[in-house]
Amino acid sequence: MSLFTIGGRSLIRTDDRSQASRGAKLLTGGAVAVGSVVLFGAIAYILPGFSAPIGPSGIPSHISTDPSNLPYYALRSVFRMFIALFFSLIFTFIYGLAAARSRRLRTVLIPLLDILQSVPVLGFLSATISIWLVLFPGSILGVEAAAIFAIFTSQAWNMAFSFYTSLTSEPAELDEAARILRLSKWERFWKLDVPGSMIPLLWNCMMSVGGGWFFLTASEMISVNNRTLALPGIGSYVEEAASQRDIGKIGWAILTMVIVVLLIDFLLWKPLTAWSEKFRVSQSVSTEPRKSLVLTVIRLSGINDILAHVGRPVASFLDTITRPLGKTGSRWGRPTSRSKAGDLVWYACIALVCLWGVWQIYDLVISTVGMSEVGRTFLLGFYTFLRVTLLMVVCTLVWVPIGALIGMNPKLSRILQPVVQIFSSFPANFVFPFVTLIFIAWHVDINWGSILLMALGTQWYIVFNVIAGASAIPDDLLEMSRSLRQPRWQRWKTLILPAVFGSWCTGGITAAGGAWNASIVSEVVSYGDHTLTARGLGAYIAEVTARGDTPRIILGVTVMSIFVVLVNWLFWMPMQNLAGRRYTLT
Template sequence: MTSMFTSAVSRPGPGGGNQPRLRVRILSDLVVAAGVLAVFGFVAYLLPGVDAPIGPQGIPSHVTTDVWDLPYYAMRSVFRMFIALFFSLAFTFLYGLAAARSRLMGKVLVPLLDILQSVPILGFLSATITIWLVIFPHSMLGVEAASIFAIFTSQAWNMAFSFYRSLLSEPKELDEAARSLRLTRWQRFWKLDVPSSMTPLLWNCMMSVGGGWFFLTASEMISVNNKTYALPGLGSFVAQASSNEELGKVGLAIVTMVIVVLLIDFLLWKPLTAWAEKFRITQSESAEPKKSLVLTVIRQSHLDDLLGRAFSPLGELLDRAGRVFGRTGARWESTGTRRKLGDWIFDIVLGILLVLGLAELVLSIKRSVGFAEMGQVFGLGGLTFLRVALLTAVCSIVWVPIGALIGMNPKVSRFMQPIVQVLASFPANFIFPFVTLWFVAWGIDINWGSILLMALGTQWYILFNVIAGASAIPDDLREMGSSFQLTGWLKWKRLILPAVFGSWCTGGITAAGGAWNASIVAEIVSYGRTELVGKGLGAYITQVTERGDGPRIILGVAIMSFFVVVANRVFWAPLQNLANRRYSLN
């Protein structure tokens, strides 16, 4: 259909060449206007349910499993997902800039990001559900806010990691150009920082939506503190149908979810990935640029002109406001090497606060649960750590070559992108009822089977980041490789693996963090009255959260955070430094 639009533009009509172009542009305007109205209608249709008052029986603890409700449930889930994605994107820009551009803040924010990504969403929910209900009393908006916040916690961290790494690996030539042009901080952000990070950030946005689908059941059927709060959505529908042992309805929910994912890919992700091609750092145009029918229609309409005129005054106002913070000058504080007195004082104060905080945490654990149980939970954490390490290694071996092939071949990318989207966005816990029956029938130990379940939700972090890294390889380097006749293993060794090494580091660190998070739903699976419980930290946190055991929730989350931070500092941080030092386009 794209070729139809192109031929209509180029074919002259009886009245000259302008008339067909005008017809196509008017048609495109109508299609775009209909799409915009549909989005506003979609939001207006859902808002009354979001802010519905709580009935006399309180917040519902279950939802209906009427299949005719599936379209409405799907819309509610998608609405939550993209509200959470909006806040995740805002968080990514603010957090990533602060961590990358300030040496002192980076010392706090980067380790804190390690901790945040390790805290399971049940940990966030148990700590915040009461707060949201107090902020929005007598309204379902409180539970909706808690659900959106839970989805946010499954989306934001990998996006922040990706943006942070993109800022650190900006080419020096572009940094020098920004300083020579005396761009303001605001101008640099939109002219250099965001464009240079667009490809990996976009693929991580896709992965974040996939991560949101994975934790949809836990975020829509919230079970904390011996209470259950149910919201209309695909996740809660599957949880209720699974509890009722209605496998047919679980299958219909899966089909609905696949249709929704394909529509999102066609209407949003395909246009965005095609549009992001213009931000690739290269001196030659791609031989096979990505295409999208939706993007073609938008470009042939007047939407670009209307948006430009509408947001131009706002852009000028923000640009003037940004001048208050001065010009870009040097590459902010992140490249400084000399340690000043302030740095020493900051490190000493930070170290004292860290020691005092850890001491208070240990004493609190001793008073509430005792050191004996802490040792047992450390043992459970060790078992989950072995599962995380094994699946990260296996997924890297499998998906790095596949991701590189997809990212470097536009034809393969056009074919594989929707398939990868469905696989990545497919919430693996939707099939957990079937998996439970399979494990029971074949006698598979959940302690081993949980590795497969964790991988189903976290392997895509590696694949998507490697695809993004391979897509961003400049055409000049590819042509140089062809000129030097690099083939086979030599091409992988000299070109492909060094080019995607930094992206693999980002994908690996987020996949490992996601695997820890996924353990809370993978180490305990159930169908009806059948429940399989594995030995691990994820199962421990799930059980104590459902009981509302505050001290043990803190203990489980603290130990999970300890494992993640130590692994990131000991293993992933040196690899990321190596990627920034040797394998970035500087």
């Protein structure tokens, strides 16, 4: 090899460096090409199963529990999960932007989001399964669409809340810069709104996938109107194995699930978290940036240059055609003038719609089941409310300090992030059969044990949002705190806790809604012939949904929505207003 020496040190010549660079680019490019072929090949392999016609015996009600089918079932489940995540992301951008930018729409969209996140997955399934079957007659695609929609309903709400919160807490100087530069609304969205929300939105995407796994069993083994519709997947496999009381097969499913979660973390989440570091608001470079082998390979392969070459003309074209949408004007959410007559008409329409909804509920439900059933349902809702409240208090005390430490410490984050993602992505209801056996053996009251089961699936909303909030703290503020030699308790009081307060609010409001939703599968657990049922609204909804009692399904979902909306209005909304008023970088 040709070398030359400067100051006693041997250096590789420029042409040798170029050859090494070309070799690395060729090697990494080949790795990216192979990975792309494997990805598209896997999609092509499982797609025929999604559109297969319904056989002579109708929609299947059970699946094979042969462990050799688990790799295929895992592919089917992961594919459903990420299709739902794609639609959840589109929903997040549209819904969050509308709620943040329109004062009138906000008065409807935010309370509606509270209601939607409280409606159980089973409630969506019972209301939509017939619609999907009609849209895709004679095809399994109708059941697949219903399952994907159910997963979507477990993913979208916390992402929309996160994006909305990021938009309403954008730094004032960045908003001022966008208006001075007269960015179009389209340019502002992609140059300020999305980058500014990227870190918390990414962590909420991770949490959404975890939430989707939690409800995978209910999504793939659909039981409505006394019918069971089974789809090939890990969730339905576990449900079938649990009904057969086969612990060994459940163990194989858990092992498969751990492998899937590790692969998704390595191939997707780690590269994205390392890439998202570029969107941190800071005047200094992070001393210990996040790293990812996959991201390094992608960058060395040169695919970024190819995508930029292809995407630049597309971006220019989109910028041109979106100019009629207008430019960034006055500060969002602070109109210079208000139309009182328009507001009056708007709120009158909302009142009329609410009155119509109340009348319809009374006509369809209360007149059928009676007021005594309504009172009983509210009492059951109060029991579940107490469980959710206790759960939120304990999770906040435990996970806020831990999440903040993980988010602020890159070394700790590299070690614990995969662990947290494994536990959060792992569907807790997969271990419900084992927990049921423990409850039975130790005589644990399910009325208390259901709190633990709810926590297994919903505590991660707080963890991930706090990690995101802590990781977004500017290094300048942390360095200033160290320079001032603040005591640890004072740093937590004046910097860390205020910085993660808004993220805790976002995580708390979605965790509370998720806990209500999780009560459906946590207040009724079974293994074989053993079934434990807690006294609560979740068990009530699960029971009436299984037997197809539509009036009581509507009643249970309505009562759950009322509890969630009241708690959000009386507690979480004031907390979010406080976070926006006192604890944002403006």
